[in-house]
Amino acid sequence: MQTFGQLASSPSAASGSRLEQLAAALPKFETRGMNFFYGTHQALFDISLKVPQKSVTALIGPSGCGKSTYLRTLNRMNDIIEHTRVMGPVLLDGKEIYSPDVDVVSLRKRVGMVFQKSTPFPKSIFDNVAYGPRIHGNRNRQSLVEIVEKCLRQAALWEEVKDRLKDSAMALSGGQQQRLCIARALATSPEVLLMDEPASALDPASTSRVEDLIIELKQNYTIIIVTHNMQQAARISEWTAFFCQGRLVEFGLTKQLFTNPVQKETEDYITGRFG
Amino acid sequence: MSTVPNQTEPDHSASARQIDSRHSIGKLFEFACWASTWVSLIVLLVLLASVGYQATGWLSWRFVTSLDGVKVQEAGLLAGLVGSFWLVSITALMSVPLGVGAAIYLEEYAKPTLFTRFIRLNIANLAGVPSIVYGILGFTLFVRMFGLPKATYAVSLGFTTFSLQLPLGRSIIAGAMTLTLLSLPVVIIAAQEALRSVPASVRHASYALGASKWQTIWFQVLPAAIPGILTGVILAMSRAIGESAPIAVLGAATYIGYVPGKFKSLSEVVTQPQKLAAAPFDQFTAVPLQIYNWVNEPKQEYQYVAAAGIVVLLAVLLLLNGSAIFIRQHFQKKIRW
Numbered sequence: 315m316q317t318f319g320q321l322a323s324s325p326s327a328a329s330g331s332r333l334e335q336l337a338a339a340l341p342k343f344e345t346r347g348m349n350f351f352y353g354t355h356q357a358l359f360d361i362s363l364k365v366p367q368k369s370v371t372a373l374i375g376p377s378g379c380g381k382s383t384y385l386r387t388l389n390r391m392n393d394i395i396e397h398t399r400v401m402g403p404v405l406l407d408g409k410e411i412y413s414p415d416v417d418v419v420s421l422r423k424r425v426g427m428v429f430q431k432s433t434p435f436p437k438s439i440f441d442n443v444a445y446g447p448r449i450h451g452n453r454n455r456q457s458l459v460e461i462v463e464k465c466l467r468q469a470a471l472w473e474e475v476k477d478r479l480k481d482s483a484m485a486l487s488g489g490q491q492q493r494l495c496i497a498r499a500l501a502t503s504p505e506v507l508l509m510d511e512p513a514s515a516l517d518p519a520s521t522s523r524v525e526d527l528i529i530e531l532k533q534n535y536t537i538i539i540v541t542h543n544m545q546q547a548a549r550i551s552e553w554t555a556f557f558c559q560g561r562l563v564e565f566g567l568t569k570q571l572f573t574n575p576v577q578k579e580t581e582d583y584i585t586g587r588f589g
Numbered sequence: 590m591s592t593v594p595n596q597t598e599p600d601h602s603a604s605a606r607q608i609d610s611r612h613s614i615g616k617l618f619e620f621a622c623w624a625s626t627w628v629s630l631i632v633l634l635v636l637l638a639s640v641g642y643q644a645t646g647w648l649s650w651r652f653v654t655s656l657d658g659v660k661v662q663e664a665g666l667l668a669g670l671v672g673s674f675w676l677v678s679i680t681a682l683m684s685v686p687l688g689v690g691a692a693i694y695l696e697e698y699a700k701p702t703l704f705t706r707f708i709r710l711n712i713a714n715l716a717g718v719p720s721i722v723y724g725i726l727g728f729t730l731f732v733r734m735f736g737l738p739k740a741t742y743a744v745s746l747g748f749t750t751f752s753l754q755l756p757l758g759r760s761i762i763a764g765a766m767t768l769t770l771l772s773l774p775v776v777i778i779a780a781q782e783a784l785r786s787v788p789a790s791v792r793h794a795s796y797a798l799g800a801s802k803w804q805t806i807w808f809q810v811l812p813a814a815i816p817g818i819l820t821g822v823i824l825a826m827s828r829a830i831g832e833s834a835p836i837a838v839l840g841a842a843t844y845i846g847y848v849p850g851k852f853k854s855l856s857e858v859v860t861q862p863q864k865l866a867a868a869p870f871d872q873f874t875a876v877p878l879q880i881y882n883w884v885n886e887p888k889q890e891y892q893y894v895a896a897a898g899i900v901v902l903l904a905v906l907l908l909l910n911g912s913a914i915f916i917r918q919h920f921q922k923k924i925r926w
Contacts, residue, residue, distance in 0.1 A: 391797060422799035433794040436813055446798040449808065495794070502798055 340363040341405075341441025342367035342506060342536040343388055346401035350383055352395070357383045359560045361402075365553075370537045372547035372568065375557035376583065381540045384557065385508050389425040390418050404553065406506075423450055426499035432491035434483035434498075439466075439475050442483045442494055446502035461501055469497035470527055496527060507531065509539040512548065521585060525550050544584065548572055556580045637903075638897065643896035652897055657879070664883070666898055671848040672841075672873035672904070675759045678829045679765035679869060680772060681868055685822055687769070688776030689811075692818075695777070696784040704789040714738050716774035724835030727767025727899055732839055751866050759840045762869040767835050772825035779821020783814035823913040827906055833877035843882040845874045876902045877885055 341364035350358035358380045365371050374382040383392065390411065392398045404411050411421055425447075435442050443462045452458060462479070466472040471493045475486070483494055492512060499507060509528070513521040518526050528537060528550050547554055548568060555565040556577075564571060564580045575581045647664075655665035699705040725837060734756035743751045749907060757763040787810050795805040850868030858865065876898060883895035 389797065391793065394793065394796060405668045419799045419801055422797060427797035429790065429794065429797070431790060433788075433790040435791060435794065437808055445795075445800075445808070449798065449804045498794075498798065 316411070324427060340367060341365055342407065343538070344403075344405040344408075345384075345387075346403045346405075348387070348400065348404060350380070350387060350392070351399040351401070351427065351509065353397045358387075361562050363555060363562055363565055364586045365536065365538060367499055368532060368534070369553060370532050370539060370551040371553040371555065372551035373538065373555050373557060374542075374544060374547050374583075375563075379540075379557040380560040381555075381557045382510055385510055385538060385540050389422050389427055389508055391422075391427065393418065422502055423502045425506045425508060426502060426504035427508045428492070428495050428499050428510065428512045430514055432488060432495050432515070434486070434491050436484055438480050439483050439494065441480040443498050443501050446491045446498060450502060461588070465497040465500045466494075468500055468527075468531070469493045470530075471497055487520075489516050489523065492516060492520070492524060493527065496524070496531075500531075503533065506536045509537065510586055511540050511542060514542060521546075546571075556583065558583070640896045640899050640903075641872050643893050644900045646892075647893040648897040648900055652894075653901060656846060656848070661888060661894060662895040664891070666876065666879060666901055668845045668848050669874050669876040669879040669898075670901070670905075671833065671860055672845075673830055673875045673877075675761045675849050675868060676768060676836075676875055677826055677909075679762065680768040680829050681822065681826055683765065683769040683824065684772045684776050688773050688822075688825075689780045689818060691773075692777050692780030692784060693806060693811070696781050697810070698800070699775065712774050712777050716778060719834075720771055720832050721834040721838060721867075723767055723771045724838030727763060727770060727835060728839050731763035731766045732759055746866060748863075751863070751870075754870065757870070759842070759872055761871045761873045764836055764841060764873065764875075765869070767839060768829040768832065769831065771835060772829050775779065775825040776818075776821055780814070780818045783817025783821070784810060786817060787813045803901065816917045819913060819917045819920070823910055823917075827910060830906065830909065831877055833875070833881050835879065836875050836878050841878055842872050842874050843878055845872060848872075849873050876905070 343363075343365040344481070345361050345363050348358060348361045349356060350361075359493060361384060363384075375381050386392045387400055387404060388406075388411075389514070392400070400412055406421070406425070409410060410416070435445060440462055443465050444458045447458060447461050447580060452461075463472060463476075466475065474490060475481075475494075483491065492515075496507075496512070512528075513524045514522065525546065528539065531537060538549065539547075551568045553565070554568040554571045556563045556571065556575075556579075558579055564575060564577045571580065572584060575584060652664065653666055653670065655663070656667050657665050659664070695705065695709060699708075737756050740755055742755065743750055744753045757766075771854050790808050791813060792805055793807045800808070849871040850864040851871065852861075852864060880898040880902065883891045883898060
């Protein structure tokens with residue numbers, strides 16, 4: 315067990331690519347030997363991971379492996395659940411996000427999140443996107459109009475909704491709702507976007523639009539995406555982390571991890587899925 | 590044919606019988622449900638018809654717009670109508686913020702400790718306490734204020750100054766406070782239900798955008814819960830406007846020669862608005878109390894006057910519920926899950 319943990323905590327040493335080391339030198343997020351508990355149940359064990367900035371990192375693994383839990387520790391969404399505990403450093407740009415002087419509100423402004431199920435507010439399309447800037451104190455109508463248009467354009471939704479910004483967001487299709495949620499997350503101008511299976515409830519056409527969008531967005535944002543779809547991970551991510559039973563088994567360049575995995579478990583999982 | 594023993598034949602008829610009996614039980618059940626609907630409907634119709642029949646000839650514009658007189662022909666509901674209007678308005682103004690506030694605290698902030706569970710259980714119990722008990726409580730608490738000696742305070746509202754007497758005595762404000770106590774449990778429970786029905790995903794999405802707890806509650810949860818909260822408020826206010834027992838216990842007048850604020854005509858509302866500020870501290874009567882009083886009169890004609898009063902009360906209730914449903918529909922249109 316001990317040796318396995320050590321291996322998992324130094325995945326970059328295991329694969330040892332030059333590119334990888336370069337990216338690891340400037341991580342956006344970093345966890346060092348992080349453990350996570352729901353009450354007395356330990357969900358994450360000794361996770362050491364450096365998430366490179368301005369790229370897409372995919373978190374893959376079987377259901378219940380802790381990848382979503384890991385994602386939610388990064389914007390402290392687990393704080394909402396009672397009796398949860400994080401042990402070990404979680405660093406954003408080298409600063410501990412769980413230290414008492416960090417304001418959760420400003421952390422979540424920097425680290426946006428898109429959920430598996432699209433969750434538009436029961437309000438108009440405009441108010442959905444403008445909600446973020448508004449709660450952070452933007453009261454300027456003109457600037458809100460600009461932000462809404464910019465974010466809807468970024469989310470590739472503008473052309474479809476520009477004539478009905480006042481309509482209820484609930485009237486949009488599933489794929490449109492999810493892109494609206496991405497636009498809404500972009501409106502607070504975050505640095506990181508956390509995506510928890512953002513396309514799993516969408517049809518293939520909407521999925522491919524969301525994927526294109528993610529590839530587009532990585533120019534400016536650090537994106538961490540949880541996905542069950544391995545082709546998706548292979549298509550859109552540069553980096554992949556494989557989780558299993560609350561442990562980080564392997565982390566590396568997506569190409570490398572998918573074609574030439576270091577760990578036996580990773581290989582089993584990937585080949586098992588591909589048949 | 591009949592001589593050949595057939596194995597499947599008896600089985601078949603048995604299952605057919607079973608199906609037959611299931612069918613007849615189904616029919617019986619449907620009939621029972623149909624009958625219970627119509628029994629209650631017929632009782633209601635008979636009640637409405639008899640009241641409406643008795644009220645004909647007595648229900649008039651004069652009856653609704655004049656103060657009660659000494660003779661049967663001079664009977665009028667105006668004092669009660671205005672009194673009930675004041676009562677319900679002030680009750681709503683007090684019980685909605687208090688009730689919704691309490692519900693928000695219990696649902697969103699309070700940790701599920703033994704103490705909060707105790708509070709929740711007691712609120713549910715309070716909703717079932719007979720109204721006369723609230724009347725007695727209100728009498729001690731607001732009308733007499735535990736026998737506090739009478740004193741008058743000058744209260745300045747900026748544009749006008751009026752004198753506030755404590756204890757509150759048999760005033761509208763004491764009545765409204767009592768009705769607030771009465772309707773609070775209903776409002777709290779309905780608001781709690783409404784808040785609980787807002788999906789957790791809405792809260793999480795709001796938190797994920799960096800909204801604080803109060804922003805999430807104020808801008809997302811509360812607007813989404815408004816239709817449900819309104820339903821509870823309507824129910825509570827309908828109950829409050831029809832209550833006579835607690836009002837009677839408080840010692841509201843059964844006969845009164847003026848409307849609250851002692852307005853002589855409608856135009857005085859504009860010309861002498863300072864009377865509005867004094868109105869809540871006036872003695873009053875309410876529609877159900879006037880009806881109760883008329884029913885107790887020995888003269889047969891007063892039964893018809895009472896019937897006319899009941900028709901007016903029902904109309905007011907219908908108006909109140911109708912407008913509230915309209916408002917709720919308006920809010921619901923904007924909210925679709």
